[in-house]
Amino acid sequence: MSLQVLPATAEVVAGDTLRFRVEAQTRSGNVLASPTGLRWGVSDSTMATIDASGHLRALRTGPVQVEARVGDLYSLATVQVRQAPPLLLSDTSVLLVTIGDTLRLQGAVSGSAARNLRVERLSEHRWLGEQEVARLSSTGVSVIAAGPGEAVFRVSAWAAEPALLRVVVRPSEPVLFSVVPSRSVVGTGDTVRLRGYVPSLSAESIRVGGARAQVLGRDSANVLIAARTVPLSTCAEPARAEVSLTQGRVVGPLSFLRKREGEISPAVGTAVWLSAAQLACLRTAPHEGAEYLLGFSDPSRIDDSRTVQLPYRFRFTFQVSVRDQLKVSGASGASASARSETPSRFSARSSLADVSGHHHPQAQVQLQAQSQPRSHPIFDRATPWTVGDVFSYRPMISEWGTSIEVQVVAIHDGNWVIAMPVEDVAGWTGARAAAFDTAATWMRSHGFFMLEDALEPGRPSAGASGQMLTVVRYSPDQGGGGRASGQYFEVGYREGWTPTWWLNLIAHEFTHLWHGRYRHENARRTSPNMTQGYGGMSMWNTEGLANYVADEALRRYAGMPFLENVEPDFRQGPAHLWMQSIHGSPAHLIGGYQTASNFLRDLTQRLVVERRMSHQDAFVAVARGVAADWWGCASFTPGFDCVMEGLVPAMRRHLGAEWDPTGAMLTWMFSQAADDLTGSATYQNLTFRDVHRHGVGFGPLKVLRAGEGEQVAREIYESGSGHVRLVDDGQGGVYQATSSLPNTRWQLFRLR
Incomplete structure (x- = not known):
């Protein structure tokens, strides 16, 4: 076999590479491109190197030989390395x-x-x-x-x-590159060091936040300036101060954070009350990633109820506005007014709607039996009804018409009479009747006793018969709602109602009956100020109490422990407790229904957790307190044997004299909105955990980001409450909050 290195001669520039190959020919004439055992080498490794694949790298000028060897056979090639051109x-x-x-x-x-x-x-x-x-x-x-x-x-x-x-x-003009504060946030007495190419920099050309800087010292690379605290007189001045030059150049935006008078910096999971001066110039201290909830609640309705028996529907509106006072560079050029939300009036429907799903289109407790004359047989009846009796009935729910014939279809325990329109009797079979009977059985065996514990023994009845009347009508369009008087109630239902649907509704309406009797009996024997009708039964405590009792009935029906975490699950039967948090705007507490119910449940749980009360005692304390409205008889003429304590006196007796209803509402609102995002026990969401995961959280009126110059203005119903979420990216915010009512109270809660 013979070997031949190719190319046999070559030239290469120092620093370049060249690949060699070998051909081996056997005695039979076959050519092998890569014979087994091939090795490469060079005569001078200081002039060139070659790898196992035949790649040569030239190192310096001069001649060098390349050798290919297989066993004892070898072949040589000559390479001339020349100097590379410059x-x-x-x-x-x-x-x-x-x-x-x-x-x-x-x-x-x-x-x-x-x-x-x-x-x-x-x-x-x-x-x-x-x-x-x-x-x-x-x-x-x-x-x-x-x-x-x-x-x-x-x-x-x-x-x-x-x-x-x-x-x-070598810059032709002074240039600043960086700023080095003496601490993360500087104030009067602190210094700031400017770094740059400043041998020719004029001290008069340095500006901080647009104002001339006070220069304390300098060299060719440093300028030392004095910091100052931003006074309240310049409210909208941001915490971040931009450094600029009137002569020279600043590379990139240079800034530092300054202390500002009146800055608020609550710890995460805490809230502070805000004064009128703070609301006019609300400065939040700079914290990267900080978020706040600016909450408000107006106590006018609560305060007025001390001396005035307000009507059931007590309506007025007030305006709230929160404006971001900062407008940082780079923010959208649209005007704040163009981006702000326009005030919108909540409709009467939404202000009275039952956000829990009860949906009482005509829900109201009648302080007097307005739809039936006082001589009507359902009031004066002395002989007990029996199954099959038919009588004329004037509905309270106007959509049912002015007069209908109803028939008694069932009597539970001898005194709870169930009647319905004659035309509906034939359809009251199978699943419809069975679902109602299941709920009615639980109500008779548990619900009545629960109501008697909360609102004293004695069941409401119509006249000398001693019976309670419930009129049920199939109403696919208006079903799901009811209306109660002091002696009876009527409800409409839809197809497919489960026992939990029925239990929710009848517990709600029975609470109205017990509540009316409780107020009526206690008012007549206590104070001349409360002798007309049932006195002081306003929407917030009437509908709120009814939902509160109905929710408690559902919890007991489902067998769920009182302090077990509740997640929203909408009427899925006894295997799941139907309970939910707040939908939409939080401005409906005084409007009652589910919002008020959740507030009352929160109070109940605080009594259990903070005061170690039994659940039953806490439930009764809250139910009796809210049944007597905020103050009960506390503000009435002394000398009367008043037994209706009111919610405020009851909570102060149990939770301490400093208990404040407005503060309690804000605490409850923050605990709902914070959604277990802080470790604070005070603001722990006792009732509903992870509610935002289910889309039913206590949402803000708007999210304002510091420096974007936006605002929110809303018209709020009744003595409503709500909050605006404030987001800070480390700049420190400046806000202005106003209300058209002078007594509106505000708190700032630190969420993150």
Whole structure:
């Protein structure tokens, strides 16, 4: 076998590579391209190297031999390494006088444009230790001035000797690059150091937040200035102060955070009351990622009820507005008024709607039996009804008409009479009747006793018969609602109602009956101010109490422990407790229904957790308190044997004399809105956990981000409450909050 290295002779430039190959021919004439055991070598490894694949790299000029060997056979090739031509740059020493100037590198090799330029930094002498002098562009073929000083680069090209490039950056004007506060937030007495190329900087040209800076000292790379605390007189001035020059240049936005008078910085999971002065200029301290809930509640309705028996529907509106006072650079150019929400009146329907799903289109407790004359047989009846009796009935629900014939279809325990329109009797079979009977059985065996514990023994009845009347009508359009008087109630239902639907509704309406009797009996024997009708039964405590009792009935029916976490699950049967948090606007507490019910449940749980009361005692305390409205007889003429304590006196007796109903509502609202996001026990959401995961959280009127200059203005019904979410990206916010009612109270809660 014979060997032959190819090429046998070659020339190569120092620094370049060349590949050799070998051909082996056997005795039979076969040619082998890669014979087994092939090894490569060179005669002088200081002049060239070669790898196992035959790739030679030339190191320096001169001749060198390449050897290919298989066993005892070998073959040689001769290589002449010559000197590479020099890379000639268009400039080898460059002065750049403006930060950001770019030098595009160009060169030639042997009279032709150089290809594949490569640049690497060899050394750098910086004016500022933290500021590089020059940097390479993303393409790698340009040098960009970055800071004062000098840098040396090596520039290489294919088949050429590298060249050196010297770059000097000497700005023609003063330049500031960085600011070094003495602490994260500086105030009067602190100093701020400005770093840059400042040998010719005039002290008069330095501005901080637009105002001339007080220079304390300087050298060619540093300027020391005095910080100051921002006074309240400049409310909208931001915490972040921008540094600028009237003569010279600032590279990138330079700023630092200043202390401001009156800044508020509550700990996460705590709330603070706000004064009128703070509301006019509400400054939140800068905290990266901080979020706040600015909550309000107007106590007018609560305060007025001390001396005035307000009507069932007590309606008025008031305006609230929260404005972000900052407008940082780079924010949207639209005006604040263009981006703000326009005031919108909540409709009467939404202000009275039962957000829990009860949906009482005509829900109201009649203080007098308005739809039936006092001589009507359902009031004066002395003989007990029996199944099959038919009588004329005038519905309270106007959609049912003015007069209908109803028939008694069932009597439970001898005194609870169930009647329905004659035309509905034939359909009261199967699943319809069975679902009602299941709920009625639980109500008779548990619900009545629960009501008697809460609102005293004695069941409401119509006349001498001693019976309670319930009129049920199939109402696919208006079903799901009811209306109660002091002696009876009527309900409409839809197809497919489960026992939990029925239990929810009849417990709600029975609570109205017990509540009316409780108020009527206690009012007549206590104070002449409460002898008309049932006195003081307003929507918030009437509908709120009815929902509160109905929710408690459902919880007991489902067998769920009182302090077990509740997640929303809408009427899925006894295996799941139907309970939910707040939908939509939080401004309906005084409107009653589910919002008021959840507030009352929160009070109950606080009595259990904080005062170690039994659940039953706490339930009775809250139910009797709310049945007597906020103050009960506490503000009436002394000397009467008043037994209706009212919710405020009851809670102060159990939770302490400092208990404040407005503060309690805000605490409850924050605990709902915070959704277990803080570790605070006070603001722990006792009733509903992870409610936002189910889309039923206590949502804000609007989210305001510090510096975007937006606002929210809303018209709120009744003595409503609500909150605005404030988000701070570390700048520190400035807000202004107003209400058209002078007594509206505000708290700031730190969420994150």
